[in-house]
Amino acid sequence: MTVLFLKAFTLTLLGLLPMVNPPTTATLLLGLTRGMSAQQVSEQINKTAVYLFITLCITLFAGTSVLSFFGLTLPSLRLAGGLVIAVIGFRMLFPSPVGQQSSQVSGVIAFVPLTIPSLCGPGTMALVLSGAVEIAALSPETPRLPLWAGMVAAFAALSAISWGILRLATPVCRFMGESGIDALTRIMGFLLICMGMQFGITAVRDVVAGF
Template identity: 90%
Template structure:
């Protein structure tokens, strides 16, 4: 059982870490929290780590059932995620004073967009769902418990790693200064738009391939 636990933990962590990509979310955090009090930024980072862990667990244990219940497919998930990312990127590329004030007051960036779709995007969800399906298809004599606990432990490790990387964003923010953060925000906005378009292209390609 210990071998199964270690194997599930290692494969899950190594497989999801490049998909989660916390440094990219750290740069997004810098842009979205420009001018936000340090305490509020810290609260958002803490909430983001918790949201990431909960989202990964829900996706793993109930993701397939939820998609089936609502009649959703992975291409639709990718397309929706791409649209969300594109809208956020457009707002970062062309910021408005009113938009900045609303972002600071509402404090709703922990779940969207930091957790979904930045840390836990369609690709990450698809990989987690794939792991859940593979475990479900294993031979009945193989114990599922160490595999489940191994993956959940990997989700916790990913959340902890993401929390540490996001915490480093604040010192970087002080080092870069206001003009540096503004420039980085616009660059990240453009890159997010590109990412959103890529998600959309991938979704359309998957649909066409299905036909």
């Protein structure tokens, strides 16, 4: 039992950590929280860690059922995620005037885009879903509870790691200053547009390959 738990925990954590890539989300956080107070930024970071854990658990236990119920496919998730990322990238690359930004920074960014699609994008969801399918396909003699528990524990560890890395974004923000953050925001905006386009290309390629 313990061996199965540790195996599931290790494989899940090592497999998802590069996909989640918290440092990338930390740089995105720097651009999206301009004008927010330290307390607001801290609240968004705390919510992001909680949302990440909940989203991963829902994907593990109900992801395939939700996709089947709504008739959704992974390419559709990739395409939708790509569109969301591209829109956010355009807003960061071409920011609104200062008078309009103050009304935008008060919005909640913890779930979209920090959790979805930045931390938990289509690739991360696909990896979690594949793990759920593999566990379901095991022989009846294999206990599943340690495997589920190991994956959930890995989700908790991953959320804690992401929380710690996002907390480091605030000191970096102070170090870079206003001009540095503005430059980084525009660079990240351009990269997000590229990421969104790549998600769309991958989705179209998967659809074509299916035919």
